[in-house]
Amino acid sequence: xxxxxxxxxxxxxxxxxxxxxxxxxxxxxxxxxxxxxxxxxxxxxxxxxxxxxxxxxxxxxxxxxxxxxxxxxxxxxxxxxxxxxxxxxxxxxxxxxxxxxxxxxxxxxxxx
Amino acid sequence: xxxxxxxxxxxxxxxxxxxxxxxxxxxxxxxxxxxxxxxxxxxxxxxxxxxxxxxxxxxxxxxxxxxxxxxxxxxxxxxxxxxxxxxxxxxxxxxxxxxxxxxxxxxxxxxx
Numbered sequence: 001x002x003x004x005x006x007x008x009x010x011x012x013x014x015x016x017x018x019x020x021x022x023x024x025x026x027x028x029x030x031x032x033x034x035x036x037x038x039x040x041x042x043x044x045x046x047x048x049x050x051x052x053x054x055x056x057x058x059x060x061x062x063x064x065x066x067x068x069x070x071x072x073x074x075x076x077x078x079x080x081x082x083x084x085x086x087x088x089x090x091x092x093x094x095x096x097x098x099x100x101x102x103x104x105x106x107x108x109x110x111x112x
Numbered sequence: 113x114x115x116x117x118x119x120x121x122x123x124x125x126x127x128x129x130x131x132x133x134x135x136x137x138x139x140x141x142x143x144x145x146x147x148x149x150x151x152x153x154x155x156x157x158x159x160x161x162x163x164x165x166x167x168x169x170x171x172x173x174x175x176x177x178x179x180x181x182x183x184x185x186x187x188x189x190x191x192x193x194x195x196x197x198x199x200x201x202x203x204x205x206x207x208x209x210x211x212x213x214x215x216x217x218x219x220x221x222x223x224x
Contacts, residue, residue: 030211031212033212041217042217042218045213045214048212088155099160100211104152
């Protein structure tokens with residue numbers, strides 16, 4: 001089945017630094033979603049992308065739907081300690097199915 | 113407040129016992145999903161339902177059962193046939209035709 005390759009697996013950064021993570025696939029996707037999960041909690045939707053080339057911001061977060069429709073990236077600017085968590089990408093493959101495909105997550109650690 | 117609730121937060125299962133995890137949503141979403149999350153793994157789909165009184169197996173349905181008698185509710189039963197049930201279980205919902213899924217806070221199932 002379709003797979004999403006999410007990288008990096010983990011990141012250790014200093015407070016104030018910018019962060020970038022991405023998801024890639026060999027298949028085309030209709031939709032890209034980015035979630036954040038805190039320990040012991042459910043994922044929270046950060047940004048949803050529906051069109052190739054779309055660039056969307058949510059506060060210090062910016063995500064883009066790749067032009068090829070096979071990738072997406074998430075940037076976090078000026079990181080703060082509460083950015084710590086696991087960030088997941090998810091995609092709706094083409095042709096459309098009822099199921100999302102999930103990446104395995106990027107674990108972010110922010111050192112104050 | 114609109115959202116998805118899961119209960120209990122923690123659940124303990126004895127050998128040979130069936131246990132049921134609750135998921136309720138008041139978002140008026142037609143579709144509901146159950147995922148299993150293991151450390152270091154992406155989310156794996158157990159069952160999903162697009163409409164009341166109908167549901168479909170996901171990628172790892174063996175040892176699980178569900179029902180969808182009401183639009184708001186989608187309980188998951190972990191049966192004694194599931195030999196490795198220890199995991200974090202997440203319920204999600206979405207509007208039919210929309211790929212964006214919203215997650216509940218999760219239930220952690222532990223085996224005694």
